Every structure is written in C-alpha cells, then in structure tokens.
Amino acid sequence: MNLRIDAEKKQGSFLLQLKADVSGDRIGIFGQSGSGKSTLVHLISGLLQPDRGEIYLNDECMFSSVKGIDLSPERRRIAIVFQQAMLFPHLSVKANLLYGYRRCHAENRRIKPEALIALLKLQPLMQRGVHNLSGGEKQRVALGRAVLANPRLLLMDEPLSALDDTLRFQIIPYLKSVSEEFGIPYLFISHSILEMQLMTDRILVIRNGRMDETTTPDQLARNSMADNPKGYLNLLHLADPVLQNGLYAYSWGRNSLLISGGGADRASLFELSSREIILFKKHPEAISARNLLHCTVTEMFESDGRVGIVLSVNGEKLVAEIVRSAADELDITIDSPLFAAIKASSFRKLA
Numbered sequence: 140m141n142l143r144i145d146a147e148k149k150q151g152s153f154l155l156q157l158k159a160d161v162s163g164d165r166i167g168i169f170g171q172s173g174s175g176k177s178t179l180v181h182l183i184s185g186l187l188q189p190d191r192g193e194i195y196l197n198d199e200c201m202f203s204s205v206k207g208i209d210l211s212p213e214r215r216r217i218a219i220v221f222q223q224a225m226l227f228p229h230l231s232v233k234a235n236l237l238y239g240y241r242r243c244h245a246e247n248r249r250i251k252p253e254a255l256i257a258l259l260k261l262q263p264l265m266q267r268g269v270h271n272l273s274g275g276e277k278q279r280v281a282l283g284r285a286v287l288a289n290p291r292l293l294l295m296d297e298p299l300s301a302l303d304d305t306l307r308f309q310i311i312p313y314l315k316s317v318s319e320e321f322g323i324p325y326l327f328i329s330h331s332i333l334e335m336q337l338m339t340d341r342i343l344v345i346r347n348g349r350m351d352e353t354t355t356p357d358q359l360a361r362n363s364m365a366d367n368p369k370g371y372l373n374l375l376h377l378a379d380p381v382l383q384n385g386l387y388a389y390s391w392g393r394n395s396l397l398i399s400g401g402g403a404d405r406a407s408l409f410e411l412s413s414r415e416i417i418l419f420k421k422h423p424e425a426i427s428a429r430n431l432l433h434c435t436v437t438e439m440f441e442s443d444g445r446v447g448i449v450l451s452v453n454g455e456k457l458v459a460e461i462v463r464s465a466a467d468e469l470d471i472t473i474d475s476p477l478f479a480a481i482k483a484s485s486f487r488k489l490a
C-alpha cells in the first residue's frame with residue numbers, strides 16, 4: 140500500500156499541515172494527544188475534507204482540491220476501527236457483522252463471513268445483542284464488521300486504548316491476523332510506543348499538526364528511552380516453559396531464561412525494561428539475580444543523557460540502559476564483552 144498526502148486542514152485555532160509519502164502494509168501514526176491523529180484519520184477516510192491539497196491511495200486520487208476530486212467514504216473503501224466499538228445497539232452481533240458486507244458491491248466481496256467469523260472466534264456470539272458483550276468482544280465484532288466491508292485499507296484509530304492491559308494484549312493478535320490472513324494493509328494510530336512496536340513496521344510521527352518524521356518502531360523506542368518511565372522495552376516471545384524450583388525456564392535462542400511470572404501457557408510475550416538489566420565488566424562472583432548472560436556490545440546510542448547499549452546474547456538482541464558516567468567508567472565500546480544480570484521477576488508477562 141502506498142499513501143501520499145499533502146494536505147492542510149484548519150480546525151478552530153489548530154492547523155494540520157501534513158506531507159508524507161509512505162509505503163507498507165503495517166504503518167503506524169504516532170503522536171501525543173492533540174497532535175492531530177484523529178483529524179488525519181478523518182481526512183484519509185473522507186469523513187472530513189481538507190481545506191487544500193491532495194490524498195492518493197495506491198496512485199488513485201481520493202481528494203484533490205486542484206482537480207476538484209473528493210471521493211465519498213464508500214468509494215474510498217477505507218474502513219475504520221475506532222477506540223469505542225460503536226456497534227449498532229439495536230442489531231445483533233450477526234447483523235452488525237453483515238452490515239458492511241451487504242453494502243459492499245458483489246465484485247468486491249473477497250472476504251467470506253464464515254472465514255472471518257472463525258478467525259475472530261465469533262461463532263458463539265452470533266445471535267446475541269451487543270449490549271452485554273465485554274469490551275474485548277465488542278472490539279472483535281467492530282473489527283469483523285470493518286473487515287467484512289472488504290476495504291482496501293483499514294484505519295485503526297486507537298483501537299486498544301479503551302481496553303485494560305489484559306484485553307489489549309488479547310486483541311492484538313486478532314488485529315494482526317485479520318490483516319495478514321485477508322491481505323488488508325492498515326494504518327494503526329496510537330500514542331503508545333509499545334503498541335507501535337507490536338503492530339507496525341514503519342511509523343509517521345505527528346507533532347503539533349505537522350508530520351515530524353518517518354521512522355521505525357525500534358528507532359522510536361530508542362529515541363524515547365530517556366523519557367519513557369520504563370526506558371526501552373525489550374519484547375520477548377518465549378514458548379514451552381519448564382518449571383524449575385518454582386521458576387519457569389524458557390529457551391531464548393541458544394540461551395535459557397528463568398522467569399518468575401511465567402505460566403502454563405505454551406507461548407507468552409514478555410516485556411523487559413532496559414533499566415532492569417545490570418551490566419558487569421567481569422563475571423560477578425555471587426549474585427541474587429537468576430539470569431547472568433554473557434554478551435557482546437553491538438551498538439550504542441544516546442537518548443537525552445542516557446546511553447542505550449545494544450547487546451548480542453548468543454545472537455539474540457537485548458537493549459540495556461545506563462547513564463553516561465557508567466558507560467565511561469566501565470569503558471564500554473563496540474565489541475566489549477559484558478555480563479548482563481536480570482532478576483527472574485524483571486520480566487513482565489503481557490500475553
């Protein structure tokens with residue numbers, strides 16, 4: 140998918156001036172509250188008209204003030220999943236799901252309802268009304284309804300921010316798998332760096348109504364390391380734990396990790412803050428941390444006076460964070476061999 144936008148929109152005293160040319164199937168739009176993300180979503184979907192400029196999706200003109208083109212939202216075939224599910228309250232789950240499908244031209248009906256219902260595990264809910272669904276169930280129905288409209292682009296406008304952490308991480312695999320399974324590219328809007336890391340490959344950063352930069356999730360996490368209370372978040376997908384003296388032992392590439400908050404699930408996602416990793420120049424004699432990893436420095440980066448140390452642990456990547464004086468004292472350079480100590484309780488299970 141390619142999105143080309145060069146447009147302006149004034150909302151009260153707020154001026155949105157956007158210029159971007161971005162390609163990919165999992166694009167993030169990141170910005171703080173009030174930076175203009177939702178306004179951008181409305182401009183792209185056709186719910187709002189730019190004051191001037193143009194918007195192209197895959198070389199097809201959606202809007203051009205010069206050419207006098209302004210395709211209706213239906214003709215753009217862009218579906219939106221909002222923060223609140225916004226289901227039709229008087230319709231059943233089934234009728235909500237089929238709403239977009241029935242309005243979609245027969246030649247565009249590529250995605251079959253049965254396949255989507257199975258993927259989103261909605262079968263048991265089909266005959267129910269939408270009032271007493273849980274927040275996660277509502278969001279799955281809203282996602283299903285958007286996808287069944289057979290859009291060529293899915294706009295996800297903070298779809299996870301109304302959900303608690305447990306539900307958030309349950310919904311993420313559904314968001315990713317519908318896009319992958321049915322080949323629908325998406326724009327994912329959020330102010331969460333963690334969500335950007337989990338959902339996107341390429342990110343447009345908006346600041347005060349301007350497109351600030353195009354970056355990667357990893358670079359965004361690095362740039363925000365000093366400001367983020369959790370530093371840089373390392374994300375580890377681990378599977379098949381073995382219980383050992385009350386801790387869970389996971390294989391991580393050629394390494395083994397001991398984690399206290401593991402679980403019976405076959406596969407889990409953990410976050411590990413860069414601030415939870417203690418670095419040693421020499422092998423420490425005796426420490427309480429249950430994980431001591433031999434590693435090599437592959438990269439170093441600065442983030443507002445803090446130093447990010449990118450480590451290779453037998454080929455697996457981990458980012459640790461120290462203050463500049465510690466980096467100087469330890470005389471850390473690229474290829475320095477180090478030991479990284481991590482407490483078993485430092486890993487937080489997300490899903």
Ligand SMILES: Nc1ncnc2c1ncn2[C@@H]1O[C@H](COP(=O)(O)OP(=O)(O)OP(=O)(O)O)[C@@H](O)[C@H]1O
Pocket residue numbers: 150151152153170171172173174175176177178179330
């Ligand atoms: N109809 C309007 N009239 C006046 N100002 C508006 C209008 N709509 C939006 N704004 C202003 O435009 C700015 C951008 O709003 P927008 O909702 O796009 O931001 P956002 O990045 O999506 O924020 P959030 O993450 O909080 O949803 C805000 O300052 C907002 O108050």
